[in-house]
Each structure stands twice: as structure tokens, then as C-alpha cells.
Amino acid sequence: MKITNLYVFLLFAIVGCKQSPLSQVQQVVEAQTKLLVDSGYIENKYVVLYELGISDSNHIYSVADSEFPVDATLELPSKIVKYKDKYLCFVELDEPEMLIDEMEKNAHYYGNPMVDTKYLVKFLIGVSKSGQKKVLIGAPSGEDTHFYDITELWPYFSGYVEDCPVQMGIVSHDARIYSGQTFNVDSIRQQLLAGTKNIYGEMYLKNNTDSVVCLSSSTKKHYAIINNQDTLYLSLCDSLPITLGPHESTVIQYESIPNRKFYKKMALEKDPWGYFYNLFCESTYSFMKINQEDLKTRVMFWGSTYFYGFEVTNEEGERLFHILNHGIYDKEERRMRNTKFWWDKLTDK
Known part of the structure; x- marks a missing residue:
């Protein structure tokens, strides 16, 4: 029995030290x-x-x-x-x-x-x-350089559209849930998403042209996250129109327009937060006009280490959870x- 245990220990040590x-x-x-x-x-x-x-x-x-x-x-x-x-x-x-x-x-x-x-x-x-x-x-040498300002990396971001006059990218995405909820530990991911009030974060905008551009919209539905027949709309918090000078960039806050049905349906997915994250990555579009021209375009997303999942807060702004994507280490x-x-x-x- 002692010899068998020794063999098992040696085998574990050899396997544990071997790099994939x-x-x-x-x-x-x-x-x-x-x-x-x-x-x-x-x-x-x-x-x-x-x-x-x-x-x-x-x-x-x-x-x-x-x-x-x-x-x-x-x-x-x-x-x-x-x-x-x-x-x-x-x-x-x-x-x-x-x-x-x-x-x-x-x-x-x-x-x-x-x-x-x-x-x-x-x-x-x-x-x-x-x-x-x-x-x-x-x-980049400057500490204040925004990652989206590194244009050489744009082709390596999800949603990059070549020759788009205004490049847009999701900087952050957090979830705000209704206060006063209680959660069952066994199904907390589903319950959290079903109890979401809205999504909020920051959006990067960059004028790629040598001229002034103007972003405008006749509605509050500036962006859309599309999930088959369901849509969650995002609205910039700054008033439109937004004017950007030649090659000017800016970061603006956004919030989602209320749609409890969207979150409740998403909560039925096997991995609801991972599914939602992938929608941000693959299915986010801009519906704003650029210089009065309707130009539906994809929004960039780069999957940064700092936003690999969702920060969940309540209505008072208190941080409750950090939900990481499946397979990503904390x-x-x-x-x-x-x-x-x-x-x-x-x-x-």
C-alpha cells in the first residue's frame, strides 16, 4: 500500500510539473x-x-x-x-x-x-x-493613451469596420439591478440577469476623417444589441448632435433603455451572462446618422482583461458582484x- 501511494505521488509530481x-x-x-x-x-x-x-x-x-x-x-x-x-x-x-x-x-x-x-x-x-x-x-509611451486610440490594433477587435468614417467601441459595460432583491445561490446568475434594471458604461467615438462630422438621431435608440428577434437599445447620455473635429476622439457614457422582457428571456440561457457578453462582442450596432446619412454599422469590442464579464451594482451604486465569463480566471x-x-x-x- 505504501509503495502504491509512492507511485501515485511520483506520477502526480511528474504530471503536475509538465507544461502543456x-x-x-x-x-x-x-x-x-x-x-x-x-x-x-x-x-x-x-x-x-x-x-x-x-x-x-x-x-x-x-x-x-x-x-x-x-x-x-x-x-x-x-x-x-x-x-x-x-x-x-x-x-x-x-x-x-x-x-x-x-x-x-x-x-x-x-x-x-x-x-x-x-x-x-x-x-x-x-x-x-x-x-x-x-x-x-x-x-504607446503616454499613460493617458486610450487603448482604442491604437489604430493598428483595430483589425484585431470584434466589430471593426474598415473605412468607417466614425469608429465606435464599447469601453465598459456594467449591470444595475433593482434594489431589495434576494437571491438563491443555486440560480444566482439567472436571477441577477432577470432582475436587471439597465446596462450602463462608456462608448468610444473616433472621427477617422479630415473633416468635421456630426452624429445625430431623431430617437433615443442610438445603439442596439440584437438577439434574434429581441433588441436592447442603448442611449448616449450626452445630448445629440455630437460634433467631432478631424481625427478627434471622445468617450461618452451610455445607458440602456428599459426592457425587462429582454433580460428575463436572456436569463433562460444556460450561461446567461456569457451569452449576454457575446452579444456585446458580436451583435452591437450603431443606428445614429453620420452627417445626416443613415449608416448602420458594427460597434467595436476588444474583450479587455478589466471588463471580462460584468460588474453588478444596485440602484444605489453599491457593488454587489463581479461576474466573470466561463473559463476566465479571477x-x-x-x-x-x-x-x-x-x-x-x-x-x-
């Missing part, structure tokens, strides 16, 4: 990163490849030149690849982190990222899910757990 192969997308990111190493763009020992977002057809990564093999917010990699004297560290949205001792062994790192401070995002990589399309660009929980570990390690010395 790189996906097709990761192989493209690996190849692009190796080119950066070969060209002398990476000065430090570690290259942190942080998955910023996943759309319906593309992935976006940041490439950081780092003294330590974890993200700046202390998320651990799921895979580490050695190349020459560097270590390529993949921090993924939908893959579990390595154990810390496993990461230390694979990366030959025994420092503390709360002491080692050099971490600089130098590049961004966009890759299609098939791996056939890719782009490598320098990361980054806030990761960061809190890892921060505590590294801090305890630092203070124990």
Missing part, C-alpha cells in the same frame, strides 16, 4: 518575441507576455522587458519557454497559474518582484486565432493572493 504545449496563438507570439530578443530589444532576463484580451477571432498581448517572471500586478505565468539567455513567460486569461515554486524552478528566479522593480511594456502583439494574421507594434483574486505571498516573504526576512 503552446497553442497556435502562443506559438506565433513566441516567434515574434524571439525576433525581438534576436534584435536586441530585450535587455533583462525575462519577457512577460501578458494576454490583454480575447475577441471572437483574435488575441492581444503586451510584451514587457522585466527583471522578474511575473506580471507587474504579480500574476504568475502559466507557461515558461527558455530562449537563449531569456525566459518567455506567458500570463494567460484562461489558463491556470503555475505554482510559485514551479515558476521559480522553471525561470531560475529566486528574487522578489516587490523588490525587483524593472518592468517596461515595450510592444503589443495582435494575433488571429488561426495564427495566420499578426501585428507587432511599439507600445485576476483580482490572483493579485491579492500573490501580493500576500510576496509581501509575507519579504517581511519574514
Whole structure:
């Protein structure tokens, strides 16, 4: 019996330490990163490849030149690849982190990222899910640069429409539910969505032309999320018309127009919030006129790490839940757990 237990333990240890192969997308990111190493763009020992977002057809990564093999917010990699004297560290949205001792062994790192401070995002990589399309660009230097302002990445966002005079993109989407509700834990996702009052967030607008453009509408139905025969309309909070100068961009708040029937029907889906998220990603349209011309167009969505799901608040604005998409790991929980570990390690010395 003791020998059997020993075999089981050894088998678990071997399997637990074995890395899964790189996906097709990761192989493209690996190849692009190796080119950066070969060209002398990476000065430090570690290259942190942080998955910023996943759309319906593309992935976006940041490439950081780092003294330590974890993200700046202390998320651990799921895979580490050695190349020459560097270590390529993949921090993924939908893959579990390595154990810390496993990461230390694979990366030959025994420092503390709360002491080692050099971490600089130098590049961004966009890759299609098939791996056939890719782009490598320098990361913007300005801290105030909006992600939607990086036009080279637009083709890697859901809903991108080439040559559209005004490009629009969903920046955030949160849910407000009616106050005073009680929830059954076993069906909380369905109940929350059925009890939704409205959806609210921010919308990005960018004039792509050399001339002034004017956005207008004769109704409050500025945008539509279409689910077969059902439609949820979104309305910009600023009064129309909205005028944008040549190549000017702005971010404006929006709210959904009340439609309880839409939410109640959505709540019948097996994964209602994931289904709703995919509608934002794939089925959001603008109905506004551009310079008095009717121009129904898709709205961009890039699936950022910060909005991979929904923040749920009540009518008083109190945060109640953060609902993540299926298969996406809770980054806030990761960061809190890892921060505590590294801090305890630092203070124990």
C-alpha cells in the first residue's frame, strides 16, 4: 500500500510539473518575441507576455522587458519557454497559474518582484486565432493613451469596420439591478440577469476623417444589441448632435433603455451572462446618422482583461458582484493572493 501511494505521488509530481504545449496563438507570439530578443530589444532576463484580451477571432498581448517572471500586478505565468539567455513567460486569461515554486524552478528566479522593480511594456502583439494574421507594434509611451486610440490594433477587435468614417467601441459595460432583491445561490446568475434594471458604461467615438462630422438621431435608440428577434437599445447620455473635429476622439457614457422582457428571456440561457457578453462582442450596432446619412454599422469590442464579464451594482451604486465569463480566471483574486505571498516573504526576512 505504501509503495502504491509512492507511485501515485511520483506520477502526480511528474504530471503536475509538465507544461502543456503552446497553442497556435502562443506559438506565433513566441516567434515574434524571439525576433525581438534576436534584435536586441530585450535587455533583462525575462519577457512577460501578458494576454490583454480575447475577441471572437483574435488575441492581444503586451510584451514587457522585466527583471522578474511575473506580471507587474504579480500574476504568475502559466507557461515558461527558455530562449537563449531569456525566459518567455506567458500570463494567460484562461489558463491556470503555475505554482510559485514551479515558476521559480522553471525561470531560475529566486528574487522578489516587490523588490525587483524593472518592468517596461515595450510592444503589443495582435494575433488571429488561426495564427495566420499578426501585428507587432511599439507600445504607446503616454499613460493617458486610450487603448482604442491604437489604430493598428483595430483589425484585431470584434466589430471593426474598415473605412468607417466614425469608429465606435464599447469601453465598459456594467449591470444595475433593482434594489431589495434576494437571491438563491443555486440560480444566482439567472436571477441577477432577470432582475436587471439597465446596462450602463462608456462608448468610444473616433472621427477617422479630415473633416468635421456630426452624429445625430431623431430617437433615443442610438445603439442596439440584437438577439434574434429581441433588441436592447442603448442611449448616449450626452445630448445629440455630437460634433467631432478631424481625427478627434471622445468617450461618452451610455445607458440602456428599459426592457425587462429582454433580460428575463436572456436569463433562460444556460450561461446567461456569457451569452449576454457575446452579444456585446458580436451583435452591437450603431443606428445614429453620420452627417445626416443613415449608416448602420458594427460597434467595436476588444474583450479587455478589466471588463471580462460584468460588474453588478444596485440602484444605489453599491457593488454587489463581479461576474466573470466561463473559463476566465479571477485576476483580482490572483493579485491579492500573490501580493500576500510576496509581501509575507519579504517581511519574514
